[in-house]
Amino acid sequence: MIDYSNKEYKVKVGLAEMLKGGVIMDVINPEQAKIAEDAGASAVMALERVPSDIRSQGGVARMSDPDMIEGIKNIVTIPVMAKCRIGHISEARILESLEVDFIDESEVLTPADEVYHINKWNYKVPFVCGCRNLGEALRRISEGAAMIRTKGEAGTGDVSHAVKHLREINSIMKSLTIMTDEELFGVAKNFQVPIDLVRGVAKTGKLPVPNFAAGGVATPADAALCMELGAEAVFVGSGIFKSDNPSQRAKAIVAATTHWQDYKIVADASRGLGEAMKGIQASDIPDEELLQTR
Amino acid sequence: MEKYKNLQIGILALQGDYECHKKQLNLLGVKNSYVKLPEHLKKIDGLIIPGGESTAIIKLIDRFDLRDAIVKFSQTKPIWGTCAGMILLSKEIEDNQAEVQPLQLLDIDIARTAYGRQVFSFETQLILDLNGSQTECPATFIRAPRIKRVGEKVKILASYNDDAVLVEKDNIMASSFHTELENNTKLLEYFLDNFLVDKVNI
Numbered sequence: 001m002i003d004y005s006n007k008e009y010k011v012k013v014g015l016a017e018m019l020k021g022g023v024i025m026d027v028i029n030p031e032q033a034k035i036a037e038d039a040g041a042s043a044v045m046a047l048e049r050v051p052s053d054i055r056s057q058g059g060v061a062r063m064s065d066p067d068m069i070e071g072i073k074n075i076v077t078i079p080v081m082a083k084c085r086i087g088h089i090s091e092a093r094i095l096e097s098l099e100v101d102f103i104d105e106s107e108v109l110t111p112a113d114e115v116y117h118i119n120k121w122n123y124k125v126p127f128v129c130g131c132r133n134l135g136e137a138l139r140r141i142s143e144g145a146a147m148i149r150t151k152g153e154a155g156t157g158d159v160s161h162a163v164k165h166l167r168e169i170n171s172i173m174k175s176l177t178i179m180t181d182e183e184l185f186g187v188a189k190n191f192q193v194p195i196d197l198v199r200g201v202a203k204t205g206k207l208p209v210p211n212f213a214a215g216g217v218a219t220p221a222d223a224a225l226c227m228e229l230g231a232e233a234v235f236v237g238s239g240i241f242k243s244d245n246p247s248q249r250a251k252a253i254v255a256a257t258t259h260w261q262d263y264k265i266v267a268d269a270s271r272g273l274g275e276a277m278k279g280i281q282a283s284d285i286p287d288e289e290l291l292q293t294r
Numbered sequence: 295m296e297k298y299k300n301l302q303i304g305i306l307a308l309q310g311d312y313e314c315h316k317k318q319l320n321l322l323g324v325k326n327s328y329v330k331l332p333e334h335l336k337k338i339d340g341l342i343i344p345g346g347e348s349t350a351i352i353k354l355i356d357r358f359d360l361r362d363a364i365v366k367f368s369q370t371k372p373i374w375g376t377c378a379g380m381i382l383l384s385k386e387i388e389d390n391q392a393e394v395q396p397l398q399l400l401d402i403d404i405a406r407t408a409y410g411r412q413v414f415s416f417e418t419q420l421i422l423d424l425n426g427s428q429t430e431c432p433a434t435f436i437r438a439p440r441i442k443r444v445g446e447k448v449k450i451l452a453s454y455n456d457d458a459v460l461v462e463k464d465n466i467m468a469s470s471f472h473t474e475l476e477n478n479t480k481l482l483e484y485f486l487d488n489f490l491v492d493k494v495n496i
Contacts, residue, residue: 007416007417010417010434010475011415011416011417011434011436012412014415014434014436014472014475015412015415015436015437017311017313017314017345017475018310018311018345018346018347018377018378018436018437019346019347020309020310020311020312020313020346021307021308021309021310021312021346022309022310022346022347022350037349037392038353040309040350040353040354040357041350042309042346042347042350043347075391076349076392077348077349077391077406077407078347078349078350079347079411079412079437096413099410099411099412099413100411100412101411101412101437102412124413125412125413126412232313251357254350254353254354255354255357258307258308258309258330258354259330262330262331
């Protein structure tokens, strides 16, 4: 049986706890990382292309160049995350050897393994994984993920899918809290996850690790909405550096995430930001081109 | 707990693990509230500055006019900073490439992330010197800051290897580690008992 109370795992989840209430920003070079840090980002995600470019340029998206990751690590004091392809054990080991603070085993990159995710228990470095529903979240946690990001459709600037998935996860978690033990066994069977994890959610109504939101966040109001729907922090990908005024927009999204219940502050943060990223409506994307289903 | 019934504790909730501190306060039945703006300091008796990202927290302190308010608060009321909170309370930050200005409420100098990045984060048992008795306590160091200089009048309550990791002076307490990730409330109780209970109940 997996021991979720073991020291190493607690230290991994501990860093996720420290990132709560903050904004984690996608950056593609040290200059952007500096802008993110100055704006109050709680961490940066180093990647070669932001999701909207991956979407428009196509091709295989892979782990970033170690030089680029090192360059970002050297310029900021906040934690640095980096993405590896789903199931790409070797990219994950490379990122661990670079001492990044978190690895995102991410569907935004082209999956390397069509069947298996990485066994994340085998690493010193913590992992974050995306999910669309409670079953996916618990499967990733049973593989050792220390943080979950409930994902929308990356690179669209359309928050609707993040909203849909946050709503769904919350509603299923709530329903678990009133189920009988027999019903919980049924849920564990359907989700293909250990019963202990399902019982844990039934007891607390929450995931056992922090649950952040990601995918399609483009405005301060989008960030506040994710927090309103129970996200504990927000990832912003293309939304900042694909907008007119990245520095000001980054600051505004940070302010709105901290003060998400204070709508005067969210309103002030929303003033005069210029054009948000243009974006594409997530419902216009054909199913086979969706990143979230990977 | 009965002795805490008159207390109202604030937790700085700009970014970080403020929820973990709230859980611990709730375990002891202590009334608490989040501090995000200067006016939230008015009704509280003591302040906890949580772990999180010190650069992000300091930027938000300045953006929402909390710096002077917290400094003024500290003149009459106690503050406990954990991890990032300790960095905020310090006098000087070594290698300060993010160019953030700490609150300078405690005479210690700090090096950030000085035990290494996340792969070197760890949990250990510490012996805390609390009111003359040696208390064992689990402690988690996450990308933890290291105290590089301890001012003359600052009292050291715990060390890890040769580093001071828990210090106090007057009404300020700071720890480079986390106790709030566990259900062990010993250090929180020490803060409440020694810095608050007597003063508020008089």
